[in-house]
Amino acid sequence: MERNEYQEEKHTKFIYSSKRRIQRRVLQLEKLTAEAIHNYIHLNYKDEWFESNFSILSCWKFSKKDFDNADKFWCDAIYFEDFHIENERVFTFNGHAWIGLASNVDSEWKVPVSGKFFISSNGKTLKSYTLTFYNESQELVLAKNSKC
Numbered sequence: 213m214e215r216n217e218y219q220e221e222k223h224t225k226f227i228y229s230s231k232r233r234i235q236r237r238v239l240q241l242e243k244l245t246a247e248a249i250h251n252y253i254h255l256n257y258k259d260e261w262f263e264s265n266f267s268i269l270s271c272w273k274f275s276k277k278d279f280d281n282a283d284k285f286w287c288d289a290i291y292f293e294d295f296h297i298e299n300e301r302v303f304t305f306n307g308h309a310w311i312g313l314a315s316n317v318d319s320e321w322k323v324p325v326s327g328k329f330f331i332s333s334n335g336k337t338l339k340s341y342t343l344t345f346y347n348e349s350q351e352l353v354l355a356k357n358s359k360c
Contacts, residue, residue, distance in 0.1 A: 220322050221328065228275060231273065231276065233322065234272060234275050234276045235276060237272050238269070238273060238276055238297075239271040239274045241268055241272055242266070242269065242337065242338045242356070243336060243337055243338075244265055245265045245266065245269050245329070245338060246329075246331045246332065246336060246337050246338045247335060247336065248262055248333060249283075249303045249329055249335075250277065250335025250336075251304055251335075252297075252301060252303070253297050253301075253331075253335075254300075254304065254335070257303045262293060263290055263292055264287070264289075266290045266291050266327065266343070267287045268297075269343075270287035270290065270309070270343060270345075270354060271286050271287050272355040273343070274286055274287065274352075274354065277354065283313050283314065283315050284313070284314040285311055285312070285313060285314070285345075285352060286311065286312055286313070286314050286317070287309055287310070287311050287345075288309075288310040288311065288312065288320055289307075290307060290309045290325055291308055291309070292305045292306075292307040292308045293306055293307040294306045294307070295307075296308040301330055301331045301332070301333065301339075302326075302327075302328065302329070302330055302331075303328075303329045303331070304327065304328045304329070305326065305327050306324070306325070306326045307320050307324075307325055307326075308323065308324055309322070309323055309324075309325040310322055310327060311323055311344055311345060311347065312325075321347075322347050323345050323346055323347050323348040324345075325343065325344065325345050325346070326339065326343075326344050326346075327342065327343045327344070328341060328342050335352040338356060339357050340355070340356050340357050341355065342354070342355045343355070
């Protein structure tokens, strides 16, 4: 078991060492998140990992956004307090998140968060999204903008 944990940690460090590898991971997570939203909208199916998709995507987006910054943010969890479907391809939510700085993982704080996600017509990709974390007087924004 320890060997597997070591290999997983080594693989994670390998991914985190390259902005291109982080981007590939972000794209994979965007696809998983789009599929989860699509399943919720069209099948009314929400699995136990539904909210986790958003926090994991946030962690990787923070890593990409702050790649050269030693003091990156990270997101431990996102909890929905209010969410709804605006139409067949738009999902919005408000809630709270637990975020912290990578330099001090023992310290995290609860902040309000909101998000708006647009999925493709086939439900396989995120066309665009905005996740906004409200930390005291600053807004931390993670976004993907559509080129259409």
